[in-house]
Amino acid sequence: MIRKQYSAALTATCVILGVIIGVQVNTVKQQRMTTENQRLSEATAALNQLQTEHDVLQEQNKALEKTLKEYQEGNFGEEMEQLLSFAGLTEVSGTGVTVMLNDSSTKGGSDMNAYLVHAEDLLAVVNELYAAGAEAVSINGQRMVGNSAITCAGSIVMVNGVRVAAPFEIKAVGEADVLDSALHFPGGVVDNLSPWGIEISVRKEAAVTVPAYTQTALFKQTEEEE
Template identity: 75%
Template sequence: MTRHHYSIALTATCILLGVIVGVQYNTVKQQRLSTENQRLSEVTLALNQAQEERDALQKQKEALEKTLEEYEEGTYSGVEIEQLRQFAGLTSITGEGVIVTMNDSSTNMGGDRNAYLVHAEDLLSVVNELNGAGAKAVSINEQRMVGKSAITCAGSIVMVNGVRVAAPFEIKAVGDPDVLQSALKFPGGVVDSLTPWGIEITIRKEATVTVPAYTQTTIGEEDLKEEEE
């Protein structure tokens, strides 16, 4: 092979390698964008489901408010009043249960960082699973979840009951530890859906878990306090 032919072959090889590298780069880039879009789609779907479950909780809240109105008319005993307070989340509850810790992903894959953060929808999904599994009480970073509670976020800022909370998120739930843990680890459930994104989730079964009382003013709360006095 002459020097001229060798130069042509070398140039052609370099061009071919450049094309291959370019194709591989674009392929990886498209895969990453597709993965991020999938995560955002999953968050949107979770949000829609969470909103439906929130509406159901809203109906429960309205039923509770009606019950409290009946109490105000003097149709309930002291024992029933205490039960109402517990149901409304106005008293702390202690018992066996689980503590779930959620933290943002520590994986740096580039692209949209928001895809690897714990969002309000993720927290609400966990809370809904715990409630569906029979949790008697649930809190997020010491904020008690009740029928009127709201979990919202703007970017990386998460608000629970109007209070700003930040990762790591500690979710406490009082109830049967085995049932609560199984509900979260159910195949295809909330843990499985978040793990691929590097979201760190740990679930600890505890013999004693204390969920604090709801600290915001609710309908009938002042009347309940006056009745106790």
């Protein structure tokens, strides 16, 4: 009798354990399926997000390619030309003046430097030309731009870091009559240099060409400063 009760109890226990194990197995499977589905859902969402971003970038790339093509085809050529001209990176031609300056031939005087053309003399002429509306100015072929420098070390004059020497040829594009009048204005540049015997002449031109600024000059200046 006892043995039968023990056997029945053992059987019931095994059945209960089997049911518990089965429930746990099903629960684990369901959790795994839920986790896998969640991961799949997250991966799908991430993939969709990447696809959306990719589409946006493609559209932006197409727009940039279109803009580049328009520039290459010259649709914005006039605007680009104006910007390059303003920066001094293109040759400029038109009416204007040519100014020639040379050292004085006078041998007298205790300070011979006073009879030489110095950086400040060139700067005075350039400033006067710009004040009179010059569009472009060059000194001995060196184009004057925003970062140009005219310096003097003794009798040596440097323009854009390039050594230049007398006679100095200054070319300016603009209204010739206005530029000429500005330089000959009473008490102006010509009047200030004449007493020292500095040779200065202004010639009005129907066509004058000012060359483009070259980066080579800037590199030379940087190397010498170092």
